[in-house]
Amino acid sequence: MTIAISSLTKSFGPTAVLRGIDLSINDGELVALLGPSGSGKTTLLKIIAGLDWPDAGGLVVNGQNWLDLPAQKRRIGFVFQHYALFPHMTVRDNIAFGLSVRPRAERPGKSVIAAKVTELLALLQIPHLADRYPTQLSGGQRQRVALGRALAIEPAVLLLDEPFGALDAAIRRDLRRWLREVHQQTGSTTLFVTHDQEEAFELADRVVVMGEGRIEQIGSADQIHDRPASPFVARFMGAVVELPVTLRAGRAEAAGLDARALERRAMADGPAQLFLRPDAIALEADPASPWVLAHKSSNGAMIRASMRRADGTEVPVDLLRHSAPDLTLGTAYRLRPLTGAVFALDGIAQSDAPRPLPILKEKRQ
Numbered sequence: 237m238t239i240a241i242s243s244l245t246k247s248f249g250p251t252a253v254l255r256g257i258d259l260s261i262n263d264g265e266l267v268a269l270l271g272p273s274g275s276g277k278t279t280l281l282k283i284i285a286g287l288d289w290p291d292a293g294g295l296v297v298n299g300q301n302w303l304d305l306p307a308q309k310r311r312i313g314f315v316f317q318h319y320a321l322f323p324h325m326t327v328r329d330n331i332a333f334g335l336s337v338r339p340r341a342e343r344p345g346k347s348v349i350a351a352k353v354t355e356l357l358a359l360l361q362i363p364h365l366a367d368r369y370p371t372q373l374s375g376g377q378r379q380r381v382a383l384g385r386a387l388a389i390e391p392a393v394l395l396l397d398e399p400f401g402a403l404d405a406a407i408r409r410d411l412r413r414w415l416r417e418v419h420q421q422t423g424s425t426t427l428f429v430t431h432d433q434e435e436a437f438e439l440a441d442r443v444v445v446m447g448e449g450r451i452e453q454i455g456s457a458d459q460i461h462d463r464p465a466s467p468f469v470a471r472f473m474g475a476v477v478e479l480p481v482t483l484r485a486g487r488a489e490a491a492g493l494d495a496r497a498l499e500r501r502a503m504a505d506g507p508a509q510l511f512l513r514p515d516a517i518a519l520e521a522d523p524a525s526p527w528v529l530a531h532k533s534s535n536g537a538m539i540r541a542s543m544r545r546a547d548g549t550e551v552p553v554d555l556l557r558h559s560a561p562d563l564t565l566g567t568a569y570r571l572r573p574l575t576g577a578v579f580a581l582d583g584i585a586q587s588d589a590p591r592p593l594p595i596l597k598e599k600r601q
């Protein structure tokens with residue numbers, strides 16, 4: 237199923253929650269909606285499910301206007317973070333539920349439903365749990381059953397709203413890999429909401445970054461890392477270094493900075509802000525540079541070099557230990573970013589303060 241969302245808006249009272257969403261999803265694609273709390277991800281999902289309605293805009297699925305269709309006619313599979321399975325039903329009956337409550341004319345026969353459930357139990361790798369009740373399952377097992385229940389109706393679109401949010405990190409990782417496999421086998425067009433970057437990038441074909449009711453960027457992990465479309469995206473991705481620069485002929489300039497590897501920006505000359513990632517900066521010895529190696533540390537795999545300028549500004553640089561050059565404390569090095577993004581100062585919300593950089597678990601050298 238293809239989904240075409242156009243100019244979708246939604247407000248709750250005075251609060252604009254979706255401010256013009258345009259998004260096309262291909263048949264069989266797995267797309268992650270990634271964004272901070274309150275960015276409108278769940279509201280968008282609910283509108284697709286028919287549990288809420290937009291103020292304006294379009295929602296067309298496989299050529300059909302879904303805004304004219306009530307929720308029960310949309311054939312949606314929905315899995316929430318806290319999915320309530322029916323406690324008095326076994327796993328088998330929970331998965332069969334969506335099929336067994338269909339109107340008589342559309343309901344498959346009992347043996348067809350039983351065969352479908354058996355097929356799903358195998359796909360979900362839980363045949364051994366078929367006769368258990370929800371209270372006899374772990375959280376991860378419950379979410380597998382919840383997905384089974386959503387898949388049983390052969391949904392046109394599968395919507396997953398932080399389905400693993402309540403589970404611990406190791407189980408989440410297992411379930412992610414498992415969900416990817418299930419998706420490959422079912423080919424359901426799937427929208428997955430998360431605020432966890434790692435989850436979004438590991439699972440999805442494309443990631444949609446949302447902020448304050450707008451789509452800030454759509455792309456792969458590499459595109460979003462290397463070419464954040466806005467200061468918001470750069471900061472949301474975390475571990476970002478911001479440096480004031482002067483833009484000249486589309487190129488960022490500052491003392492001790494060699495930004496020749498970055499694409500030129502079609503922006504007016506003048507002051508701007510350069511956003512860099514510590515793991516995408518190379519260092520080259522340059523006695524004329526104001527950046528001096530203040531300290532370095534290693535966690536075994538990576539070396540973190542802290543470059544300091546006389547005004548106290550620090551730039552962390554992360555280098556793979558086995559391919560890092562020999563670095564000498566107190567020596568001046570030029571910063572040579574490999575990727576990075578420049579934004580005009582007027583596009584940068586100063587109130588949206590940069591997040592602190594994560595500290596590497598390190599052993600000072």
Ligand SMILES: Nc1ncnc2c1ncn2[C@@H]1O[C@H](COP(=O)(O)OP(=O)(O)OP(=O)(O)O)[C@@H](O)[C@H]1O
Pocket residue numbers: 248253271272273274275276277278279280431
């Ligand atoms: N029924 C409602 N009435 C009023 N405000 C609402 C309603 N539903 C959501 N909101 C508001 O809309 C905004 C977006 O909410 P939404 O749940 O879509 O965000 P989200 O990105 O899914 O966040 P989270 O990751 O925390 O679930 C929030 O500010 C929320 O308080």
